[in-house]
Amino acid sequence: QSPLTQPASVSGSPGQSITISCTGTSSDVGAYNYVSWYQHHPDRAPKLILYDISQRPSGVSDRFSGSKSGNTASLTISGLQPEDESDYYCCSYAGGSTEVFGTGTKVTV
Amino acid sequence: EVKFVQSGSELRRPGESLKISCETSGYNFPNYWIVWVRQMPGKGLEWMGIIYPGDSDVRYSPSFAGQVTMSADRSISTAFLQWESLEASDTAIYYCARARSSFGFYFDFWGQGTVVTVSS
Numbered sequence: 001q002s003p004l005t006q007p008a009s010v011s012g013s014p015g016q017s018i019t020i021s022c023t024g025t026s027s028d029v030g031a032y033n034y035v036s037w038y039q040h041h042p043d044r045a046p047k048l049i050l051y052d053i054s055q056r057p058s059g060v061s062d063r064f065s066g067s068k069s070g071n072t073a074s075l076t077i078s079g080l081q082p083e084d085e086s087d088y089y090c091c092s093y094a095g096g097s098t099e100v101f102g103t104g105t106k107v108t109v
Numbered sequence: 110e111v112k113f114v115q116s117g118s119e120l121r122r123p124g125e126s127l128k129i130s131c132e133t134s135g136y137n138f139p140n141y142w143i144v145w146v147r148q149m150p151g152k153g154l155e156w157m158g159i160i161y162p163g164d165s166d167v168r169y170s171p172s173f174a175g176q177v178t179m180s181a182d183r184s185i186s187t188a189f190l191q192w193e194s195l196e197a198s199d200t201a202i203y204y205c206a207r208a209r210s211s212f213g214f215y216f217d218f219w220g221q222g223t224v225v226t227v228s229s
Contacts, residue, residue, distance in 0.1 A: 048216060
């Protein structure tokens with residue numbers, strides 16, 4: 001299983017919107033609608049921000065939204081805030097009760 | 110309140126064995142999968158494998174099969190990750206998390222991570 005491909009870094013100004021892509025294959029992202037996204041500040045536990053492509057857990061801001069087209073899933077952060085500066089990882093079901101993470105994206109605000 | 114508390118940092122020499130733990134509370138431990146995730150220094154998250162404490166069913170990533178062993182003790186609501194013979198390349202932070210399943214998995218509660226350092 002190869003990691004899903006994400007851009008190494010994305011930046012934006014406060015208030016802007018940014019989109020992070022997550023590209024896999026027809027065996028993972030393209031085959032299933034089970035992509036989740038995690039925010040990971042260094043030295044902290046990762047935090048779930050989206051699951052099943054676009055579902056937000058309770059307590060997660062609606063500034064985070066998700067979508068998928070073909071083999072690529074996307075995370076959009078609207079109204080960028082300084083506290084959004086973090087690493088972001090996608091994760092997709094890959095069949096056989098296994099999952100694969102993306103390469104990670106560093107968001108700079 | 111759901112809590113995941115992982116065992117403390119470990120320093121080991123190459124060739125030594127190690128077992129780290131992930132103690133859970135606040136939910137029905139046997140009924141949810143537990144995932145283990147590795148983060149090597151300066152690198153991203155890697156999905157290692159997943160265990161269902163209810164029947165100890167384990168699914169390993171091909172990259173980790175044969176390299177580690179996952180287990181769980183329902184009597185103490187704790188999951189374990191162990192190595193028989195560590196290598197320097199096992200130096201990493203290891204996270205456990207609860208896996209919710211809607212066919213695929215997503216990970217809603219995480220431990221704080223265990224830092225494992227393997228050095229001679």
